[in-house]
Amino acid sequence: AQSVTQPDIHITVSEGASLELRCNYSYGATPYLFWYVQSPGQGLQLLLKYFSGDTLVQGIKGFEAEFKRSQSSFNLRKPSVHWSDAAEYFCAVGDDYKLSFGAGTTVTVRA
Amino acid sequence: KAGVTQTPRYLIKTRGQQVTLSCSPISGHRSVSWYQQTPGQGLQFLFEYFSETQRNKGNFPGRFSGRQFSNSRSEMNVSTLELGDSALYLCASRITGGQGDTQYFGPGTRLTVL
Numbered sequence: 001a002q003s004v005t006q007p008d009i010h011i012t013v014s015e016g017a018s019l020e021l022r023c024n025y026s027y028g029a030t031p032y033l034f035w036y037v038q039s040p041g042q043g044l045q046l047l048l049k050y051f052s053g054d055t056l057v058q059g060i061k062g063f064e065a066e067f068k069r070s071q072s073s074f075n076l077r078k079p080s081v082h083w084s085d086a087a088e089y090f091c092a093v094g095d096d097y098k099l100s101f102g103a104g105t106t107v108t109v110r111a
Numbered sequence: 112k113a114g115v116t117q118t119p120r121y122l123i124k125t126r127g128q129q130v131t132l133s134c135s136p137i138s139g140h141r142s143v144s145w146y147q148q149t150p151g152q153g154l155q156f157l158f159e160y161f162s163e164t165q166r167n168k169g170n171f172p173g174r175f176s177g178r179q180f181s182n183s184r185s186e187m188n189v190s191t192l193e194l195g196d197s198a199l200y201l202c203a204s205r206i207t208g209g210q211g212d213t214q215y216f217g218p219g220t221r222l223t224v225l
Contacts, residue, residue, distance in 0.1 A: 032211055043115075043201055044216040051211055090154065097167040098144065099214060101154040
């Protein structure tokens with residue numbers, strides 16, 4: 001069965017600093033991978049997705065993610081964090097009919 | 112194009128009652144999925160509907176049910192509510208339900224069971 005691990009429960013980063021969120025997946029075939037962001041009291045917003053092709057994927061809000069098959073990873077990065085990036089971030093792998101999510105990483109941005 | 116909408120946004124019920132949540136997918140999307148989000152269990156798949164048929168179901172008791180209408184709008188029902196049913200219920204829609212289709216989420220319905 002597919003699964004996703006997000007090793008970091010909580011990350012604190014200074015505004016303007018870089019951010020990297022880790023995601024490891026377990027999936028037998030070529031994975032369909034997603035990153036979603038959730039602000040407090042809101043639903044999930046898609047940041048980016050990987051299906052195939054270029055392993056570096058660009059998303060919205062200045063985010064990017066790199067797919068590394070050898071490491072079963074799909075880490076999310078942002079070069080310079082803004083206070084509005086404070087939220088919870090979920091990595092997910094898609095199978096035939098559903099998404100399997102990681103436990104999420106909460107990002108706190110300090111001034 | 113309007114996004115996924117869910118009504119109501121907030122609900123408070125008491126144990127033993129039943130509740131119905133509604134989801135309107137993005138126009139043209141035929142697949143609707145429901146997820147439950149709790150602090151303890153995270154995001155868990157409930158079920159998926161496509162063309163008015165339940166195609167897939169997660170590991171939830173029979174108290175959780177749903178349906179989809181001909182216009183793709185979907186409802187989910189929870190009967191005999193328990194305290195543990197308190198959660199954010201998220202609806203997601205996608206075009207056909209294929210593996211590669213992106214799921215777009217609504218804002219959720221926050222259910223509190225007292």
